[in-house]
Amino acid sequence: MSAEQATTAAPQPKPPVQVLYCEVCTFPPEYCEFGSRLSKCKEWLKSEHPDLYDRYYSEEALQSKLGTMSLEQQTKLEQEAAKKEAKAEAKADAKMKKKMSSQVQIKRIQRQKNKYVTAIHGLEAFDIDLKKAAKLFAQTFATGASVTKNAQGLDEIVVQGDVSDEVFDMIREEKGVLKGVPESNVELIEEKKKKS
């Protein structure tokens, strides 16, 4: 790696090396084998860059990799890799399940006799940026909208005024950043001010 350095010592800026990154695990493809999604990475590389696939996963390449390692070590490593992959998959599955079962609550809270605020809770589970969503609400309804912590210490968006139905429609129509929330996971709740 020092040979090409010496030849390109001209005063011109050195061009950057274009590095290909695996779209599955974001590593350079040569490191996919150490990632947790090897089989998916392999599939991706095979379809997108068949020449590289041959370079990294052909028989000879695998043979030369064995070089400094004993067979015993190699099999052990392979087993561990398989285990790791299974684990990562299970984790991803669980995450997905959790996402699908989590609820978005749109709550109408009475502040005064005829004044309401709308609290939207649970959007972050669907990878929605709460700050951006709050901004979107503020813009569409021309009211104040902010991200606040509720009594349980969880983040929620509070929009001034009763806009619960409109918010519900927006989520259903996937306006702006409000993407990927299934309609069945959204519920409307009304909270009356307790009489004291």
Added chain:
Amino acid sequence: MFKKFQPSTDISGQTAVKSSVQRSLRAGLLSQWKIDPDTLESIWPKKENITLVKCRDHISIYALNGEPLFFQHFDGPLYPTLRLLHKYPFILPVVRVDRGAIRFLLAGAHMMCPGFTSKGGWLPPPEEALPAGVAVAIHAEGKEHAIGIGITKLSTEDIKKVNKGVGVEVVTHLGDDLWALQKV
């Protein structure tokens, strides 16, 4: 350094950097990295203003147009991000670990001396020996691209001599939370 680094909670703020500070940063980069001014110009054009992203534990990341370029811990050496190092692999001196160490490196472990001195590893020859406390690019046996960036804890000659314990402390590696942070 970037173990359990959550952008949402660990970044405390972003600020523009004063031009005088930018000038000293530029000088620092030129003196610390093996880079010529023209290449630096193409990485970080003179006209562009860099932003300082302050993070927990006195880590400061410098980003250009939202893309992290390099970072620093306290007033320590400036490290390029791994993506930048992949593009310009010559800016840091190279050390190489053997294949057996890759797994541990990707789990965030520091690199032990035997990983460099064994058959698959590689250290600069005695005439180009590196002192302790230098930023190095960590490459891996049989791989083209760098796998991580570290700081030498022992000089390379000492690594060969002692051959025990931590030789290079890993600062960032493939797949850590800085790697995941593509935009700030």
